[in-house]
Amino acid sequence: MPKVLIVDDEPFIRLLLEQTLEELEDDGVELITADNGETALEIIRAEAPEMVFLDVMMPKMNGFDVCQAVKNDLGLSEVYIVLLTAKGQEFDKQKGIDVGADIYMTKPFNPDQVLAKTREILGMAP
Amino acid sequence: MPPINIAKLIKRRDFAPVLNRLVAALGASVIIEDHHGKLLLSTADAVRQTGYPVSVAGEIIGWVNGNEQAGAIAALLCHQAESEFEKRTLAAETLNKYKEITLLYEMVEQVTCCLDTKEIARLVIEQAKRVLELSSVAVLLLDKESGLMELVATHGQELDGTRSIRPGVGIAGSVWSSGRAEIVNDVPADPRAAGSARVSSLMCAPLKAKDQVVGVIKLGSAQPVNYSADDLKLFTTLASLAAVAIENASLYEQLQEAFYTTVYTLAETIEKRDPYTGNHTKRVMEYSLAIGRTMGLDQETMTRLQLGAVLHDVGKIGVRDAVLLKESALTDEEFEQIKRHAVYGEEMISGISRLRTAIPGVRQHHEKFDGRGYPDGLSGEQIDITARVISVADSYDAMTTDRPYRKGLTIDEAFAELRKHAGTQFDATVVDAFFASDVMEAYFIANSRKKILDTID
Numbered sequence: 001m002p003k004v005l006i007v008d009d010e011p012f013i014r015l016l017l018e019q020t021l022e023e024l025e026d027d028g029v030e031l032i033t034a035d036n037g038e039t040a041l042e043i044i045r046a047e048a049p050e051m052v053f054l055d056v057m058m059p060k061m062n063g064f065d066v067c068q069a070v071k072n073d074l075g076l077s078e079v080y081i082v083l084l085t086a087k088g089q090e091f092d093k094q095k096g097i098d099v100g101a102d103i104y105m106t107k108p109f110n111p112d113q114v115l116a117k118t119r120e121i122l123g124m125a126p
Numbered sequence: 127m128p129p130i131n132i133a134k135l136i137k138r139r140d141f142a143p144v145l146n147r148l149v150a151a152l153g154a155s156v157i158i159e160d161h162h163g164k165l166l167l168s169t170a171d172a173v174r175q176t177g178y179p180v181s182v183a184g185e186i187i188g189w190v191n192g193n194e195q196a197g198a199i200a201a202l203l204c205h206q207a208e209s210e211f212e213k214r215t216l217a218a219e220t221l222n223k224y225k226e227i228t229l230l231y232e233m234v235e236q237v238t239c240c241l242d243t244k245e246i247a248r249l250v251i252e253q254a255k256r257v258l259e260l261s262s263v264a265v266l267l268l269d270k271e272s273g274l275m276e277l278v279a280t281h282g283q284e285l286d287g288t289r290s291i292r293p294g295v296g297i298a299g300s301v302w303s304s305g306r307a308e309i310v311n312d313v314p315a316d317p318r319a320a321g322s323a324r325v326s327s328l329m330c331a332p333l334k335a336k337d338q339v340v341g342v343i344k345l346g347s348a349q350p351v352n353y354s355a356d357d358l359k360l361f362t363t364l365a366s367l368a369a370v371a372i373e374n375a376s377l378y379e380q381l382q383e384a385f386y387t388t389v390y391t392l393a394e395t396i397e398k399r400d401p402y403t404g405n406h407t408k409r410v411m412e413y414s415l416a417i418g419r420t421m422g423l424d425q426e427t428m429t430r431l432q433l434g435a436v437l438h439d440v441g442k443i444g445v446r447d448a449v450l451l452k453e454s455a456l457t458d459e460e461f462e463q464i465k466r467h468a469v470y471g472e473e474m475i476s477g478i479s480r481l482r483t484a485i486p487g488v489r490q491h492h493e494k495f496d497g498r499g500y501p502d503g504l505s506g507e508q509i510d511i512t513a514r515v516i517s518v519a520d521s522y523d524a525m526t527t528d529r530p531y532r533k534g535l536t537i538d539e540a541f542a543e544l545r546k547h548a549g550t551q552f553d554a555t556v557v558d559a560f561f562a563s564d565v566m567e568a569y570f571i572a573n574s575r576k577k578i579l580d581t582i583d
Binding site: 012015016018019020022025032108109110111112 | 134139217
């Protein structure tokens with residue numbers, strides 16, 4: 001059963017992403033949420049989800065650190081990581097590339113695009 | 127489909143441990159099944175005694191069967207399902223609003239930097255398709271000449287029939303007259319639809335700029351839809367954004383028009399002074415553009431080239447008639463006066479900021495590749511590419527044009543002259559490009575133009 005992990009400290013964004021991807025649950029996809037980087041890292045380590053939506057700006061362990069740990073320290077390079085950045089927020093693209101993120105996405109995100117991208121990554125029909 | 131899937135609910139990571147602990151703490155003996163009776167969870171020693179339904183929003187989504195404690199478990203599941211249902215409903219509504227916001231964000235970003243009305247119409251259609259239930263959309267804009275709204279963009283077939291509308295006629299016509307958006311959920315029943323309706327439901331909104339209705343946008347569905355006040359609000363917001371952008375684009379078009387009319391008028395003045403040149407300006411422009419295309423010049427250079435070609439002789443306005451129109455050979459002193467037209471041309475257009483890029487073409491069009499031209503004696507690539515092109519086009523046209531006091535050369539003779547002076551008077555690359563271009567086609571295009579600049583850009 002494919003897993004998608006949603007990591008954001010803002011409940012609003014978690015709720016919206018969950019709702020956006022909800023229809024995938026009917027096709028057997030499991031949606032998991034986490035509200036901080038440390039929990040996220042534990043879940044990724046234990047369950048190696050196919051795809052992770054990862055907020056960059058989080059207290060304690062930020063998205064860059066989580067990504068770095070997953071892609072390099074844990075060696076889970078096949079986990080597809082989408083970094084979430086806020087519009088207007090300074091985003092260091094070079095750093096995103098350095099830590100091994102696959103793509104980045106700006107909030108407010110376009111729900112249709114998020115769903116389409118997720119289907120693509122999970123290898124599901126559009 | 128039940129509003130909440132009980133199988134998913136009891137497996138939720140944040141709820142499953144709570145459920146299991148409670149079952150253990152109560153010493154409950156339970157069998158949990160979904161509404162089809164499919165077993166989801168059962169304690170080791172469970173025996174069926176009493177069945178307690180789990181329901182949400184008045185619908186049974188599953189059953190808890192077992193001893194007395196099973197009732198408490200069922201109550202917990204009901205509560206959990208209700209709150210999950212509430213959360214889902216809110217989340218769905220929130221996501222809808224969120225989609226609208228992202229739509230408006232994107233729309234503002236795309237539309238405000240777009241200066242082409244057709245493109246704006248197309249963008250509005252794309253965005254409307256994303257958030258509103260519809261099978262066709264049509265955007266109509268006021269045509270100032272016909273006084274009618276003319277179709278500029280569509281999606282789907284049902285609204286294609288209306289290529290233009292009159293004020294007050296039909297639903298769109300009455301929206302135009304009233305300036306107010308409308309929902310018509312039962313189109314066939316609306317007398318204004320006049321029985322020709324191919325859509326069941328539609329919404330129509332005016333595109334207003336400064337209280338003037340400059341267009342209408344209508345969208346419809348072949349299947350009946352109940353468009354709500356919320357839908358209409360979103361739709362009119364899209365329409366207002368589009369209207370502002372369209373107004374912006376039309377102001378820009380007017381500005382372009384004014385600019386080109388000015389350039390055209392400037393170029394015309396010199397043709398009026400020297401009627402023998404008839405169409406010379408147009409031909410030089412067409413030859414220049416043909417050469418430029420063959421050489422693969424970029425868009426920016428092509429624009430400079432076109433403006434430079436049109437205005438190359440504009441400075442002749444400053445040369446006295448006695449010299450400019452003289453039909454016999456010029457004295458050295460008179461020739462010096464003629465030569466000044468290149469500099470006069472620059473002086474004339476330098477005050478117009480948008481014509482600055484055309485200056486090299488105007489000032490340098492009599493420079494020669496070997497450095498023996500005027501006014502500055504530039505050579506080779508010191509001479510701007512537009513001037514090197516205009517020089518070939520101008521010379522070819524001058525050679526092939528009849529004057530009252532001399533017959534023009536034949537095309538073959540003129541070609542031979544160009545070839546002979548390639549590398550000395552002319553840039554050989556430009557001459558080659560000229561030979562590789564369709565010169566005859568350029569000639570006919572030039573002569574069939576009414577205005578010098580009617581198709582610039």
